[in-house]
Amino acid sequence: xxxxxxxxxxxxxxxxxxxxxxxxxxxxxxxxxxxxxxxxxxxxxxxxxxxxxxxxxxxxxxxxxxxxxxxxxxxxxxxxxxxxxxxxxxxxxxxxxxxxxxxxxxxxxxxxxxxxxxxxxxxxxxxxxxxxxxxxxxxxxxxxxxxxxxxxxxxxxxxxxxxxxxxxxx
Numbered sequence: 640x641x642x643x644x645x646x647x648x649x650x651x652x653x654x655x656x657x658x659x660x661x662x663x664x665x666x667x668x669x670x671x672x673x674x675x676x677x678x679x680x681x682x683x684x685x686x687x688x689x690x691x692x693x694x695x696x697x698x699x700x701x702x703x704x705x706x707x708x709x710x711x712x713x714x715x716x717x718x719x720x721x722x723x724x725x726x727x728x729x730x731x732x733x734x735x736x737x738x739x740x741x742x743x744x745x746x747x748x749x750x751x752x753x754x755x756x757x758x759x760x761x762x763x764x765x766x767x768x769x770x771x772x773x774x775x776x777x778x779x780x781x782x783x784x785x786x787x788x789x790x791x792x793x794x795x796x797x798x799x800x801x802x803x804x805x806x807x808x809x
Contacts, residue, residue, distance in 0.1 A: 644773050644789065646766070652788035653765035661758040668754060669722070672747045676723030679706050679744065683734045684727065692728025703730040710741035719748045 680689070683706075692699050706727055709718040718733050721744055736744065765785070772778045775791045 644769055644775075644778070644791075646770060648789055649766045649769040650762075652769060652785050653762040655788045656765050656785060657758050657762040660761060661754060665751070665754050665758065668747065668751045672751060673722045673724060675744060675747055676706050676721035677725050679708065679721065679734070679736070679740065680723050680725040680727055682740075683708075683736065684729065688728060689725070692726060696726075696728075699728040701730045702726050702728045705730060707731075707733045708736045708741065708744055709733055710736055710738055710745075712738065713741065719745050721748060 692702055696702060704723055704726060705720045706723055707718050707720045707730070768782060769778065769785060769789075772781055775786075775789075778786055778789065
């Protein structure tokens with residue numbers, strides 16, 4: 640009897656393959672974003688306010704490790720946020736950055752969002768492709784890279800016996 644693929648197996652394999660294809664790239668851009676977020680925090684928040692936020696943390700309940708920003712030329716509703724390792728005591732404030740800083744920060748954020756979107760689309764496409772192939776044999780022929788991430792031995796359901804199903808109709 641042939642074994643067939645389930646949607647759960649396809650989704651799990653797609654998650655693992657997408658992680659293999661995209662996670663290092665996403666971590667790299669996230670690291671760049673965090674470093675630039677630290678630069679922005681130290682550049683746009685005066686040192687005494689940062690020190691005050693560290694010394695009297697209980698008085699700054701909104702402190703967070705992000706910085707929200709916009710530029711003078713961007714529409715008022717359009718702002719971005721970058722992660723940082725430096726604690727931001729005035730998290731709710733949207734900082735107006737120089738055009739150069741804004742372009743760099745917004746570009747990093749857009750690259751990160753694009754990579755995350757590409758990863759989601761890739762997962763969906765891989766899962767759909769595996770579901771179209773369905774059987775272990777067809778996956779081996781068409782998409783052998785996915786086979787190590789699929790466990791046909793333990794988790795697949797056997798194809799039903801059509802003879803028995805048809806016999807019940809008579």
